[in-house]
Amino acid sequence: MSKEVKTCLPSYDGQPGFEITWSADCKEAFNRGVKLAQFWLDSACSGWLWAVMIAERDLLPRAIDRRAFEVGFLGRVHQRLRSHEASSQSLIGVASGTAQPERHPLTETACRC
Template sequence: MSKGVKTCLPPHDGHPGVEITWASDCSEAFNQGAKLAQSWLDNARTGWLWAVMIAERDLLPRAIERRAFEVGFLSRVHQRIGTQRCRSHSEKSLSLML
């Protein structure tokens, strides 16, 4: 992998954040995914989660952007689920390389 570009999902709902390194700049797609997931979580969960994700993801032109969108989306959902399952988790950040 080349030098890489980092994106960060900040801690939320008491669950740690995550820092991910991509082969190219995917921060916009990643952030779009996280924001869409947050919107779905905040708005009484209208529509099917998977349908909301797929409809927006498929609008992105490159495969790596679609992957970043998915990771951002699912990471935000994971934070919410993780909070409900394990409230005593520490605030340290995780680091991933994709």
């Protein structure tokens, strides 16, 4: 029986973090993904985001480490994308005189966390 190991993506850019449980210790790969995404987001990289992720991910030997890397990488990118969405919606709310952006219920095709 394998021991469950938790990894945590800290909150960032005003977006919540999350905790995920793995069947093996892959914190290093997860953190590596987060750091690479952060580097790409904060730098003036002209390379394709997907190419950067794939090239680095493929250096990892175990499938679970590659998956953890992807989750960490895409988790950080998701936080950045959501932060820009939230800030643009709040600007729309301020411009129109409303404090809260309009909320829509999830549809069957919406992403569920």
